[in-house]
Amino acid sequence: MEILNVSNLSKKYGDGPNEFWALDDVSFRVQKGEFVAIVGKSGSGKSTLLHLLGGLDNPTSGNVIINNQNIYKMNDKNLTIFRRKYIGIIYQFYNLVPALTVKENILLPALFDGRNISNKKLNDLIKNLGLINKIHLFPNDLSGGQQQRTAIGRALINRPKLLLADEPTGNLDSRNSRSIMKLLEFYNRKYKQTIIIVTHDMSLAKRASRIITMADGKIIKDKKNDRIKS
Numbered sequence: 001m002e003i004l005n006v007s008n009l010s011k012k013y014g015d016g017p018n019e020f021w022a023l024d025d026v027s028f029r030v031q032k033g034e035f036v037a038i039v040g041k042s043g044s045g046k047s048t049l050l051h052l053l054g055g056l057d058n059p060t061s062g063n064v065i066i067n068n069q070n071i072y073k074m075n076d077k078n079l080t081i082f083r084r085k086y087i088g089i090i091y092q093f094y095n096l097v098p099a100l101t102v103k104e105n106i107l108l109p110a111l112f113d114g115r116n117i118s119n120k121k122l123n124d125l126i127k128n129l130g131l132i133n134k135i136h137l138f139p140n141d142l143s144g145g146q147q148q149r150t151a152i153g154r155a156l157i158n159r160p161k162l163l164l165a166d167e168p169t170g171n172l173d174s175r176n177s178r179s180i181m182k183l184l185e186f187y188n189r190k191y192k193q194t195i196i197i198v199t200h201d202m203s204l205a206k207r208a209s210r211i212i213t214m215a216d217g218k219i220i221k222d223k224k225n226d227r228i229k230s
Contacts, residue, residue: 003161003194004030004053009062011048011217022048024217026062030162033192035185035227037205040214046198047166049214053196054164055083067161084113088155090165094147096139096154102126102146103135106153113158122157128186129153145176152183156193163187165197169204181207 011023023045030036038046051057053064055071064071067086071079083089096105106125110117126132129149139147148168155163165184169177181204187193188209199205206225213221 001032002029003032003034003067004196005063005065006053007063007065009049009052009064010060011045011052011057012060021217023052023059026217026219028212028219028222030194030196032161032194033188034194034210035188035208036196036210036212037208037225038196038198038212038214039200039202039205042200044214045217046214048217050164050166050196050198053162054087054089055079056089081113084109085158086161088158088160088163090148090151090155090163090168092167092170094139094151094171096147096150098139101136101138102131102142102150102153105139105150106157108154110157115158117157125153125156129183143176144172145179148172148176148180149183152180156187161194163193163195165195167198167200169199169201177201177204 006029007027009023009026010021013020013022026049038049040046052059059072069082071082074082097108100108107117107122126135129152131146131149131153134142134146139150142150169180172180184195184197185207188195197208205211207227209225209227211223211225212219
C-alpha cells in the first residue's frame with residue numbers, strides 16, 4: 001500500500017543572481033511499513049525535502065500526496081488538521097513545552113485533535129519509550145536521550161500514517177543515538193510504522209530498509225538496504 005507519492009518536487013530560494021534551487025525535480029514513492037533514510041552532505045536538500053513532506057514549507061512546484069491526499073492542494077487550516085492526524089514529526093532539538101510534564105507533552109497532539117487516548121494505549125507507549133518513571137518530570141529534568149524519547153512519543157501518540165524525523169540523533173552521544181534508532185526500528189518492525197529519517201550518520205542510516213542519497217537538491221541514489229540487525 002502506497003503511503004507517500006512525491007512527484008517533481010522543487011524548492012527555489014531567491015531570484016536572479018541569488019537564485020538557489022534547494023530541491024530540483026525530486027520524485028519517489030514510499031510504501032506502508034518502509035523505513036527510509038535520507039542521507040547527503042550538508043546543503044544537499046535533505047532537510048528541505050523533509051520539511052516539504054511534513055507540510056512545514058511550500059514548494060515552488062510539484063506535489064506531495066500522503067494517504068491519497070495532495071497536501072498542497074489544501075488550505076492552511078485543513079493542512080494543519082491533516083498534519084496533526086496523519087503526520088508525526090520528530091525534530092533535532094526536541095521542541096518540548098518546558099511547562100508541561102513528559103506525559104502532558106506526549107498527549108499534546110491528541111488534546112489538540114480532540115482525541116481520547118486510552119490509559120492502556122498511553123501506558124504501552126510510555127513503557128516502550130522507557131519513560132515509566134519519568135512521566136511527571138519536566139523536560140529540564142531529563143537527559144537529552146529522554147527528551148528525544150518524549151518527542152518520539154508525542155509524534156506517535158496519534159498513530160500517524162507517516163513519521164518524519166529530522167536528524168533525531170544530532171544532539172545525542174553515540175550510545176543514545178543507537179538507542180533512539182533501535183526505538184524507531186522497534187516501531188517500524190512491530191507496528192509497521194512508516195518512517196522517513198534524515199541523517200548525516202551512515203552507521204545509523206544502514207539500520208533503515210532503504211537509503212535515498214541526495215546531492216545538489218537531487219536524488220542521486222535510491223536503493224534497498226540489507227539493514228543492520230541488533
